[in-house]
Amino acid sequence: MPTILGQNQYGKAETRVVKVVRDGATHHLKDLNVSIALSGDMDDVHHSGSNTHVLPTDTTKNTVYAFAKRHGIESAERFGILLARHFVTSQVPIHRARVRIQEYAWQRLGGHSFARAGQETRVTEVTYDGTAWQVVSGLSDLTVLNSTDSEFWGYAKDEYTTLKEAYDRILATDVCARWRYGWSGDEASEPDWDRSYEEAKRHLLEAFADTYSLSLQQSLYRMGARVIDHRDEIDEIRFSLPNKHHFLVDLEPFGLTNDVEDGAVYFAADRPYGLIEATVLREGTEPRIPVDLHTV
Numbered sequence: 001m002p003t004i005l006g007q008n009q010y011g012k013a014e015t016r017v018v019k020v021v022r023d024g025a026t027h028h029l030k031d032l033n034v035s036i037a038l039s040g041d042m043d044d045v046h047h048s049g050s051n052t053h054v055l056p057t058d059t060t061k062n063t064v065y066a067f068a069k070r071h072g073i074e075s076a077e078r079f080g081i082l083l084a085r086h087f088v089t090s091q092v093p094i095h096r097a098r099v100r101i102q103e104y105a106w107q108r109l110g111g112h113s114f115a116r117a118g119q120e121t122r123v124t125e126v127t128y129d130g131t132a133w134q135v136v137s138g139l140s141d142l143t144v145l146n147s148t149d150s151e152f153w154g155y156a157k158d159e160y161t162t163l164k165e166a167y168d169r170i171l172a173t174d175v176c177a178r179w180r181y182g183w184s185g186d187e188a189s190e191p192d193w194d195r196s197y198e199e200a201k202r203h204l205l206e207a208f209a210d211t212y213s214l215s216l217q218q219s220l221y222r223m224g225a226r227v228i229d230h231r232d233e234i235d236e237i238r239f240s241l242p243n244k245h246h247f248l249v250d251l252e253p254f255g256l257t258n259d260v261e262d263g264a265v266y267f268a269a270d271r272p273y274g275l276i277e278a279t280v281l282r283e284g285t286e287p288r289i290p291v292d293l294h295t296v
């Protein structure tokens with residue numbers, strides 16, 4: 001049967017780029033997911049396997065990172081225009097470039113601290129056996145990020161350790177927290193659940209933003225301790241915190257320095273991720289929140 005090649009396009013999908021702009025102690029964040037699709041004179045690669053006209057998808061990814069550093073990210077549209085024009089005007093066989101960009105919105109918590117806008121899910125689990133009540137509430141998927149004041153160094157090393165010590169890194173996580181109320185079931189002392197939720201959330205966010213962090217484990221403990229210290233009705237809190245790694249992109253091959261101090265471009269990796277989990281308890285109380293909040 002004779003066949004013909006129909007519409008075709010190619011490029012790197014979902015390049016996750018985070019650009020930090022430092023304005024003194026105030027940082028600004030652009031967080032994009034960029035997908036490039038190029039098309040043009042691509043018959044040969046499909047028919048004969050000749051790659052002469054194929055600018056690698058790897059290159060389209062590098063271009064996203066290099067452009068983020070070289071031109072900054074003023075808006076998703078401006079960034080898309082720069083990229084699309086670049087591919088079409090610099091490669092003769094490429095006649096069309098489609099650049100799709102998703103931009104993640106961040107809400108400011110402080111100078112260098114941010115929470116992903118409108119994302120979290122509030123949860124509760126109420127158990128009653130005719131005698132005792134147990135109320136465990138919390139939240140999932142509250143994404144937060146500090147663009148500085150995070151280090152990680154001085155860790156144990158063995159023959160498989162390659163991680164470079166970090167003295168100024170991005171610290172980001174999706175907070176999954178469950179807290180258990182000490183409430184006995186007595187109506188007169190029933191907590192104001194909405195207020196308790198808002199305050200627990202506020203305290204854990206403030207602790208995340210205010211902590212100069214030497215590890216996510218340390219930030220976690222501070223977040224839990226802040227909630228327990230300020231909220232008498234809560235006896236126990238457990239966190240499951242993925243360490244959402246942001247790696248500095250090596251832009252040296254393109255003659256660009258990517259120094260943290262003057263606003264860097266990061267590759268936001270989605271997996272694998274470190275998963276840091278711990279319970280913080282009021283002294284004298286029993287741990288009752290299940291250990292595995294996540295199922296992975």
Ligand SMILES: O=c1[nH]c(=O)c2[nH]c(=O)[nH]c2[nH]1
Pocket residue numbers: 152163214215216217243274
């Ligand atoms: O805050 C961190 N805690 C770790 O246990 C760890 N491990 C790692 O590779 N990076 C980090 N970061």
